[in-house]
Amino acid sequence: MGNSGRSAGRTAAGRFIDFKAMGPFMALVALFVLGALINDAFLSSGNLSNIFTRSAFIGIIAVGATFVITAGGIDLSVGSMAAFISGAMIVVMNTLIATLGAGVETVLLGIAVSVVLGVAAGAINGLVTTRGKIEAFIVTLGTMGIYRSLVTYMADGGTLSLDFAIRDTYRPLYYGDILGIPVPVVVFFAVAVGGYVLLNMTPFGRKCFAIGSNEQVARYSAIHVDRIKTLTYVIQGLCVSIATIIYVPRLGSASSSTGVLWELEAIAAVIIGGTMLKGGYGRIWGTVIGAIMLTTIGNILNLTDVISNYLNGAVQGLIIIVAVLLQRGDWRRKKN
Amino acid sequence: MKNAAKNAAEPVVSGQLRLSARQICKSFGAAQVLFDVPIDLYAGEVHALLGENGAGKSTLVKILSGYHAPDSGEIVLDGSPVSFDSSEDGEARGIILIHQELNLADQLTVEENIFLGREMTRGWFLDKAAMRDEAARLLAGLQCDIDPCTRIRDLPVSDRQMVEIAKALSKQADILILDEPTAVLTGREVDILFDQIRRLRERGVAILYISHKLDEIKAIADRVTVLRDGSHITTQAVAGLEKDDMARLMVGRDIAQMFPDQIADPSAPVVLSVRNLSVPGQVYDAGFDLRRGEVLGFAGIVGAGRTALMEAIIGLRPRSSGAILRDGQPVVIDNLRDAGRCGIAYLTKDRKGSGLLLNMEMRPNLTLLALDRFGRFLLNRKAEDAALEKAIAAFDIRAADRTTKVGDFSGGNQQKLLLAKVMECNPDIVIIDEPTRGIDIGTKSQIYHFIGDLTAQGKSVILLSSEMTEMLGLSDRIIVMAAGRITGILDGEDRTEHQIMRHATGISDNQGVSVHG
Numbered sequence: 001m002g003n004s005g006r007s008a009g010r011t012a013a014g015r016f017i018d019f020k021a022m023g024p025f026m027a028l029v030a031l032f033v034l035g036a037l038i039n040d041a042f043l044s045s046g047n048l049s050n051i052f053t054r055s056a057f058i059g060i061i062a063v064g065a066t067f068v069i070t071a072g073g074i075d076l077s078v079g080s081m082a083a084f085i086s087g088a089m090i091v092v093m094n095t096l097i098a099t100l101g102a103g104v105e106t107v108l109l110g111i112a113v114s115v116v117l118g119v120a121a122g123a124i125n126g127l128v129t130t131r132g133k134i135e136a137f138i139v140t141l142g143t144m145g146i147y148r149s150l151v152t153y154m155a156d157g158g159t160l161s162l163d164f165a166i167r168d169t170y171r172p173l174y175y176g177d178i179l180g181i182p183v184p185v186v187v188f189f190a191v192a193v194g195g196y197v198l199l200n201m202t203p204f205g206r207k208c209f210a211i212g213s214n215e216q217v218a219r220y221s222a223i224h225v226d227r228i229k230t231l232t233y234v235i236q237g238l239c240v241s242i243a244t245i246i247y248v249p250r251l252g253s254a255s256s257s258t259g260v261l262w263e264l265e266a267i268a269a270v271i272i273g274g275t276m277l278k279g280g281y282g283r284i285w286g287t288v289i290g291a292i293m294l295t296t297i298g299n300i301l302n303l304t305d306v307i308s309n310y311l312n313g314a315v316q317g318l319i320i321i322v323a324v325l326l327q328r329g330d331w332r333r334k335k336n
Numbered sequence: 337m338k339n340a341a342k343n344a345a346e347p348v349v350s351g352q353l354r355l356s357a358r359q360i361c362k363s364f365g366a367a368q369v370l371f372d373v374p375i376d377l378y379a380g381e382v383h384a385l386l387g388e389n390g391a392g393k394s395t396l397v398k399i400l401s402g403y404h405a406p407d408s409g410e411i412v413l414d415g416s417p418v419s420f421d422s423s424e425d426g427e428a429r430g431i432i433l434i435h436q437e438l439n440l441a442d443q444l445t446v447e448e449n450i451f452l453g454r455e456m457t458r459g460w461f462l463d464k465a466a467m468r469d470e471a472a473r474l475l476a477g478l479q480c481d482i483d484p485c486t487r488i489r490d491l492p493v494s495d496r497q498m499v500e501i502a503k504a505l506s507k508q509a510d511i512l513i514l515d516e517p518t519a520v521l522t523g524r525e526v527d528i529l530f531d532q533i534r535r536l537r538e539r540g541v542a543i544l545y546i547s548h549k550l551d552e553i554k555a556i557a558d559r560v561t562v563l564r565d566g567s568h569i570t571t572q573a574v575a576g577l578e579k580d581d582m583a584r585l586m587v588g589r590d591i592a593q594m595f596p597d598q599i600a601d602p603s604a605p606v607v608l609s610v611r612n613l614s615v616p617g618q619v620y621d622a623g624f625d626l627r628r629g630e631v632l633g634f635a636g637i638v639g640a641g642r643t644a645l646m647e648a649i650i651g652l653r654p655r656s657s658g659a660i661l662r663d664g665q666p667v668v669i670d671n672l673r674d675a676g677r678c679g680i681a682y683l684t685k686d687r688k689g690s691g692l693l694l695n696m697e698m699r700p701n702l703t704l705l706a707l708d709r710f711g712r713f714l715l716n717r718k719a720e721d722a723a724l725e726k727a728i729a730a731f732d733i734r735a736a737d738r739t740t741k742v743g744d745f746s747g748g749n750q751q752k753l754l755l756a757k758v759m760e761c762n763p764d765i766v767i768i769d770e771p772t773r774g775i776d777i778g779t780k781s782q783i784y785h786f787i788g789d790l791t792a793q794g795k796s797v798i799l800l801s802s803e804m805t806e807m808l809g810l811s812d813r814i815i816v817m818a819a820g821r822i823t824g825i826l827d828g829e830d831r832t833e834h835q836i837m838r839h840a841t842g843i844s845d846n847q848g849v850s851v852h853g
Contacts, residue, residue, distance in 0.1 A: 201714050203707045209696070210704055216690040220652070221684070221704040222672035222759075280695055 019203020023326060024273050024289040027319075031296050039303040047303075050299045051295050056184035057082075058241045059291035061262060062269035063195040063284060064239030067232040069270050070199065070282030072212035073136040074237050075125060079262035080147035085117050085244040086254035087151040090160045102165040104105075110170075110248075112240045121147065126230030144263070151255040157228055162252040174249040188288075191242060196284040198235075208232060212279025268316065271295055271300070272323045351379030352414075352789065354542045355400065355431065357509055360409035362395055367736075368396050372409070373568045375512065375544075375722045382533060382543045384557035386550075386572065386586050388776035389746040391567040394436065394547050397513045400544070401433035432509035434500050436516045436774065437688075440488045440786055447484035448469040472500040479528050493520040494638055501532065512536065513544040518552060519774040522638045522802055530556050548586070548776045550579040564588050587778050594781050594786025595809035600630035602812075606664070607796050608680070609764055610649060613658030617643030618644040620820045631787065631797045633811030635804075635836045641820035642800045643685065646767050650675035650682045681705070681763035683754060684768035685800070689749075691754045694743030698735060699724050701742050701753060706761035727756035732782060748779030755786060766790060767798040772806060773781075784810060804833050816840050 032326050033044035054210050068075045093110040100106045105177055125143055129136045154160060160172070177184045199205035207228045212216040248254070271277055272293060273286025301309045355377040370392045376382055387393045389435060398404045402412065402420030409416055413429060420426045420730065423433070427567075438448050447464075450471045466680065471484035480498045488496060491698065497520055504512060518526045533543060533556055547553055553560055553574060555736040560577065562569040562585040571584055607627040613619060619641045626632050629779040634642045647653040648661060651671040660667055662678045669675050675682070684690045690699050701708050703720050710716050710723075717807035731752040735745060742750060758766060772780040787797055801807045807814060814831050816824040824839030826832075 074706075197714075203711065203715060206700060206704070206707060206715060209700065210693055213693045213695055217693050217704075220672070220684050220690040221707075222676050223704075223707075224671075224673070280693075 003284050006135045011082045020038075024286045024293070024323070027323075028274075028289050028293050028296070031293060031300065034302045035296065035303065038300060038306075042303055047299070048188055049060075049185070051105060051292065051299050052185045052188070053182045055292045055295040056188040057247050057295065058262060058265045058269055059188050059288055060191045060239050060243040060246075061236075062266040062273075062287045062291050063191050063267045064236035065270045065280045066195065066273075066275055066284055066287045067134075067199060067235045068279060069267070069275055070212050070279060070280030071208040072215065072227055073129065073232060074267070074277075075138065075233060076123070076137065076140040076263045077125060077144040077147055078236065078240050078266055079259035079264075081118070081121050081237065081240045081259075082150070082244050082247065082256055083151040083256070083258035083260075084121070084147040084154075084261055085114050085241055086258055087160050088109065088117055088246050089114050089244065089248055090162045090252075091154060091253055093166055094163045095164050097165055102163070102169055104169060107170050107173075110244050115238065118237040118239075118241025118244070119334070120245045121240070123235040125237070126233030129233070130226035130229050144179065148256065150191060151254060151258065155255055157256070159253050160256040162248065164252075167249070167252055170249040171257055172249075174246050187242065187246055191239065191282055192288045197280060199284055202227065204231070209280060209282070212276075212281070214280070251265075265294055266291075268320045271320060274323075290323075350416075351518065351540060351542070352713055354379050355412060356412045357396075357400060357406075358410045358412070359398060359409075360396065361390075361407045362399060362404065363407055365803075369565045369566050370399075370406075373566070373572070375400075375562065375568075377542045377544055379393045379510075380537055380544050382537055382545055383555050384553040384560040384584060385544055385546045385563065386548060386553060387563035388548065388561050388586055388778050389748045390565075391563040391586075391776075393563055394515060396514060396563070397433055397544060397546060401431050401513055402435070427507060427509075429499075430509055431511040431513070432504045432507055433513040434504055434515060434517060436519065438493075438500050439497050440496055440499060443487060443490040445484055445485050445487055446475070446491070446499050448483075448700075449488055449499060450474065452503075454507075471502070471504065474506055475499075478502055478532055480525075492638060494522060494525050497521055497603070498525070500528075501529070509541065510543045510697065511544070513546070515546045516548075516774060517545075518547065518549065523804075524637070550777075554579060562586055565797045572616045583777055586776075594777075594784065595806075596606050596785050596792075598631070598810075598812055600627065600791065600812035601652045602627070604628040604630065607662065609661040609664070610645075610661045611661070613645065613648060613660075613821075614656045614762050615641070615644050615648045615653055616656050618820050619648060619655075622817075622822050624815055624822065626796050626798060626823070628796055629791045629794050630812040631791055631799050632808050633807045633814040634798065634817060635807050635814055635816035636840045638802065639819075640817040640840065642817050643769055644820075645817070646682065646769065646798065646800065650680055650767065652682070658697070663734045674704075676761055676763070679762075679764035681758045681761055681766050683766060683768045683771070685773060687754050687773075688743075692742050692750055693759075693782075695741055698733070698741050698742060698753060699727075699738065702727055702757050702760060705757055709761070723760060727753075727760070731756045731786065746772045748776060751775055751779070751783060752786075755781060755783065763795070765798070767800070769800040771799070772801075772803065780806070804836070807836070808833065 023312060041047055061082070065075060065078065089110045093106050095105045096109055121143070125140055128139045173183055178186050193222045199208065204293070207218065207223050210223060210227055211228055212223065215225055269290035270287050271282055272290035275282040275286060294316055297319065298312045301307055301312050301315065307315065352374060357373065357375050360370050361368065361374045371517050373392070373396055375396065385397065395404065399406045402423045402425050405419065441452065444452070447468050451467050469485045470832050475482050475484065475498065478498050478501060480495065482498065488499065497517060517529060519528060537543060545557060550670065557570060557574045560574050560582065561571040564586065604627045606625045607628050611623045612621045622645050636642050644653060645674050648655040648718045649669065651669045651674055660669055667678050669678060690692060699720050702724050710719050733749055733752045733756065735749060741752065745753070768787070774781070784806065790797055799807065799810055808831055811831065812827040814836060815822055816826065816836055818840050823834070826835050
């Protein structure tokens with residue numbers, strides 16, 4: 001144990017910190033190289049556009065989850081919430097066709113309903129957590145069951161289908177493009193930029209970091225802890241609503257199996273991206289890359305026979321665990 | 337044996353040489369924190385380790401107890417060289433370090449903590465009764481009446497310290513290292529701890545006692561080793577040393593003036609009045625006036641309700657009654673924001689638990705309380721950086737670089753940063769709770785002068801402290817609390833340790849208030 005040994009350790013720690021910031025991005029690049037090697041079709045513009053479009057749902061929800069998790073909370077209800085909002089949108093729009101017709105107004109009203117429900121559902125999660133002083137895990141586990149059963153009830157155990165009359169009007173929100181970029185990707189990017197600005201450049205974002213880092217310190221720093229925490233759940237609800245708005249025209253239906261396990265994928269995207277699950281540190285761009293990675297894994301497995309597509313979940317799970325292991329290694333180093 | 341210091345430092349007691357270290361060097365990264373440091377520890381002695389923050393005391397004892405490996409140098413235990421792989425290794429040899437930061441599991445009971453990892457069992461099951469009895473016996477030996485079934489989170493910090501000591505004793509430590517054990521203890525608890533230390537010394541335990549409280553070293557230690565900037569300065573018998581000598585050895589220079597001159601004008605206008613304030617179960621009918629430019633001290637034993645009263649004033653704790661007047665006008669303060677609007681700021685005594693975000697760097701910590709000043713929608717990083725620049729200069733915060741996590745700072749630098757954070761919202765009234773807990777004498781003096789500067793600028797300070805010297809040295813007037821009530825207001829010549837203790841322990845009766853006021 002000489003001086004040199006110690007400074008070598010220091011260099012390694014330095015590399016780790018670098019890896020922490022760049023890690024998810026490097027892993028994504030590696031995945032893309034792997035994909036390109038496995039199948040020429042991987043880098044085709046059609047396939048890439050498919051990956052990014054598919055990433056948009058989980059990605060948008062995960063941007064919201066980044067706020068909740070950074071502020072030390074967790075929201076397990078997002079998948080059920082998405083299913084419930086999808087169902088409610090379809091019911092409302094189908095009903096409105098009779099009076100308003102199958103025009104843009106009906107779609108806009110459907111979107112408005114989605115936003116109101118998303119914000120309201122998020123506010124419920126947030127208020128019950130903060131006012132009731134109940135663990136977020138428990139509250140959102142409860143609302144997860146509630147939102148899920150509400151959509152099952154609305155669909156009477158079956159499937160709610162969007163009226164074909166309005167599908168053509170609504171269709172461009174998923175299948176359309178702006179300057180050649182699919183609409184969902186544009187929306188995803190916009191949400192990510194908005195999320196980045198809000199989390200990293202505003203007093204609100206700084207307060208999320210502070211609360212997740214140490215709630216007591218935040219309270220002693222004149223921060224309205226309950227208000228900020230509730231707002232993170234509202235942002236989460238809003239993100240679920242936005243994701244749902246572009247999801248509904250894709251299949252045009254909602255059932256009790258809509259959005260199942262989305263909460264886990266969203267949380268996984270956040271964690272892979274380098275946000276601390278215990279709060280206090282969050283990275284929107286990491287989350288975006290995490291969401292794209294999860295979709296890319298599934299995509300690559302689809303393009304190869306080496307690993308069965310049925311093992312998609314196993315590969316994702318492995319990557320989540322490795323990502324967290326790398327983060328933890330970094331933290332242990334810093335303590336010394 | 338070739339150390340110059342050794343000759344001047346034959347043990348005062350005639351025990352066996354138990355543990356000795358030679359030429360210990362240690363670096364963290366590029367920074368060397370220990371330079372060829374020697375130390376000897378004999379059975380039956382209390383050996384004090386004295387030095388400013390950052391002098392290398394904690395690193396040295398972590399090396400002695402196996403938490404760190406030295407880069408070079410030798411550790412000899414009972415005549416044979418040893419190298420510990422881990423602290424468990426050290427503990428197995430009877431060397432136990434009680435950390436400055438307590439290591440107790442909050443959610444477990446006292447008994448469970450004491451026997452954590454070495455539970456007593458009967459067959460396959462825990463023998464709870466035996467552990468409870470043993471825990472109770474150990475605690476009784478320390479003369480503290482903590483129920484072994486209490487959860488740690490329900491205990492005050494001082495009791496937690498006692499639990500740590502009981503835990504160490506239960507491990508049959510015969511070399512006990514205490515890293516600033518009294519930082520969170522009150523006077524009475526310190527006395528009990530010292531009795532216990534003396535008893536351990538009689539039993540032949542070798543005790544290494546880290547502190548920068550010179551009184552304590554005078555009271556308890558046989559020998560003292562002084563470290564400064566990672567180097568061994570001297571090892572001497574305490575008997576021949578005066579406190580001034582120790583301070584000079586530790587700081588390396590004379591501390592010309594520990595406290596600022598007091599200049600409060602007794603006829604200055606009252607800026608804050610509190611009337612009939614009560615917090616259920618904690619504060620009863622408290623009232624006082626704070627004048628412009630004065631330091632108003634609040635003395636009392638732990639649990640007297642001083643912190644509760646202050647937290648109630650600034651809206652962190654619900655009050656059942658009471659009125660607050662700012663410059664004579666009644667104000668409503670329901671939360672810290674209201675307090676901030678009234679120009680009142682609070683500096684917590686728990687800088688790690690409620691003061692600073694330890695996993696973040698300086699900038700977000702500095703601006704957190706006054707965040708709205710740095711932009712309504714977008715934060716102005718440039719303004720934040722400028723504020724940090726100013727604060728570092730104004731409060732002499734010494735950090736290697738700006739990206740260092742605040743948790744890695746020394747206690748003194750953390751406290752300076754906390755002070756800077758609170759001053760960032762430019763308050764007229766600052767309530768400071770324990771401004772120098774766990775801080776070395778040089779930094780202490782700096783902080784006292786910062787407080788002096790505040791009052792010189794016309795700001796008013798409310799000072800809560802359990803350190804008598806700083807209470808007497810800084811305060812213009814001293815309010816004493818006992819059991820949730822104000823029992824005395826001491827002014828001028830009355831500001832003595834004796835008077836404070838009389839009122840704090842309830843020897844005087846409450847009618848004294850108006851007479852003294």
